[in-house]
Amino acid sequence: MEFLKTLGIEGINPGTSTGRKHHESKETISSFTPTNGDKIATVGVTTREQYDQVVEEAQKAYKVWSQMPAPQRGEIVRQIGQKLREYKEPLGKLVTYEMGKIYQEGLGEVQEMIDICDFAVGQSRMLYGKTMHSERPQHRMYEQWHPLGIVGIISAFNFPVAVWSWNAMIAAVCGNVMIWKGSEKTPLCGVAVQKIVAKVLKENNLPEGIFNLVTGDREVGEWMTEDERIPLISATGSIRMGKEVAKTVGGRLGKSILELGGNNAIIISEDADIEMAIRATVFGAVGTCGQRCTSTRRLIVQESVYDQVKDRLLSIYENISIGDPLDENTLVGPMIDQGAVDQMQNALKEIEKEGGKVITGGEPLDEDGFYVKPAIAEVENHYDIVQEETFAPILYLIKYKTLDEAIELHNGVKQGLSSAMFTLNMREAENFLSARGSDCGIANINIGTSGAEIGGAFGGEKETGGGRESGSDAWKAYMRRQTNTMNWGDSLPLAQGIDFDV
Incomplete structure (x- = not known):
């Protein structure tokens, strides 16, 4: 396919940062498109020797990159954003072909990368500290922020390029260098992005070790989480994986940013704009075939409008176009692999076993x-299967009577990522956004659970991990704070009025 050639994807691709003289990997990962199961290409698995070489080169690159003024680092990120604009169409197609989300979503993911580059360029001139008044005469106090060093990024298959950029572009303007391990299910996306970024670094005579790529399964990720040379690990994935990362990184007193499971709900009030709520629900529930961390999993509906909402959803679901994600008429592409399909089938059986009722859909289609x-x-809401996050397009319908009951149901899961309420009632809306309302990191009124903008800090509470990425002041997670005191006088007064003469 032409877009693969444009991105420099070959039949066999190095899975460790391109352009390096590493020993050839004997082990490889094959990438298959979920659109028809065909093999796309193979990618080399990073060996331990290669990994250590990548870390060493990242350390060398850090000495150069961290000494550049932040606005100059921002200029490099600006050029990366410009290069992504040039490759938006082929990279969007690769995301679609390798991951399975529809082409519009593939393009949207690359646009998100471009947007975060633009955001980071501005942020490079706003790494602000504070000044404080000292209690001691002729003293000045202030704080400043310094880069951490190497930032390890472990990303998931469902957003194979965007989540890397949320971390990498912000961390880069802060003066850090990156080592990225993407999902073994979408390794070609990592190879393609690495090639794009490497072009910018080469054009500016900068070391390639500023942005690094490693490829492999859990073992490679464990090397990163155990590595004391990497002070920060940002990991996106399952709750189970996140707990292991937190334990390992915390055990060496490292820092972590965790973006884990979501069991997101929309509350539809009797005072909602129903059609607006339905549109948001469908996009959130079936977009990316239900494989977003922000996918809408639970729909909590006021009993007076429950039947209306249910009937409208059933009529829409009957006509959703499912098929080749590169076809512009398709709304729902494939799941990532057979394991994901099997997991969905098991969840549907569990629903029936616990007393629920599947009222439409769920069956695999008889095609490649x-x-x-x-x-x-x-x-x-209390069913065990509902309490879990099944990474599949399953939408749970739940009734409620009062607003207090709706909020209790909404918050009655262990995850706390994204949430939404549809209502035209101001009191209901403010209740949902108050301290007694949604307990999630993201709470919306009259928009769905999916589609977060890069300007806000992204992340969740409870078993979602508590991390924050992307906008707002999330940049602080990639830096260390330093408090400074400057004595410009000729005496040495002590704080708290302590008298200590020698």
Whole structure:
């Protein structure tokens, strides 16, 4: 395919930072497209020797990169954003072809990379500290922020390029260098992005070790989390994985940013604009075939409008176009692999076993690729299967009577990423956004759970991990704070009025 050639993807690709003289990897990962199961290409798995060489080169690059003024680092990030604009179409197609999300979403993911580059360029001139008044005469106090060093980024298959950029571009303007391990299910996306970024570094005579790529399974990720040379690990994935990362990184007193599971809900009030709520629900529930961390999993509906919402959803689900994600008429592409399809089928069986009812969809389609019909099920919030995050297009319908009950149901799961409420009632809206309302990191009124903008800090509470990436002041997570005191006088007064003469 032409877009693969444009991105420099070959039949066999190095999985460790391109342009390096590493020993050839004997082990490889094959990338398969979920659209029809065909093999796309192979990628070399990073060996331990290669990994250590990458870390060493990253350390060398850090000495150069961290000494550049932040606005100059921002200029390099600006050029990366410009290069991504040039490659937006082929990279968007690769995201679609390797991951399975529809082409519009693939393009949107690359646009998100471009947007975060633009944001980071501005941030490079706003790494602000504070000044404080000292209690001692002729003293000045202030704080400043310094880079950490190497930032390790472990990303998931569902956003194979965007989540890396949230971390990498902000961390870069802060003066850090990056080592990235993407998902073994989407390794070509990492290879393609590495090649794009390497062009910018080469054009500016900068060391390639500023941005680094390693490829492999859990073992490579464990090397990173155990490595004391990497002070910060930003990991996106399952709750189970996140707990292991937190334990390992915390055990060496390192820092971590965790973006883990979401079990996101929309509350639809009797005072909602129903059609608006339905549109947001469908996009959140079936977009990316239900494989977003912000996918809408639970729909908590006021009993007076429950049947109306249910009937409208059923009519839409009957006509959703499922198929080749590169076809512009498709709304739902495939799941990532057969394992994901099997997980969905197991969840549907568990729903029925616990007393729920699947009222539409769920069955795999009889064709090449990993296609399923999005499902809707009537359930109770306390079911074990509802309490879990099934990474699949299953939407749970739940009734409520009062607002207090709705909020209790909403918050009654262990995850706390994204949330939404549809209502035209100001009191309901303010209740949902108050301290007694949504307990999630993201809470929206009259928009869905998916589609966060890069300007806000992204992340969640409870078992979602508590991390924050992307906008607002998330940049502080990639830096260390330093408090400074400057004595410009000719005496040495002590704080708290302590008298200590010698």
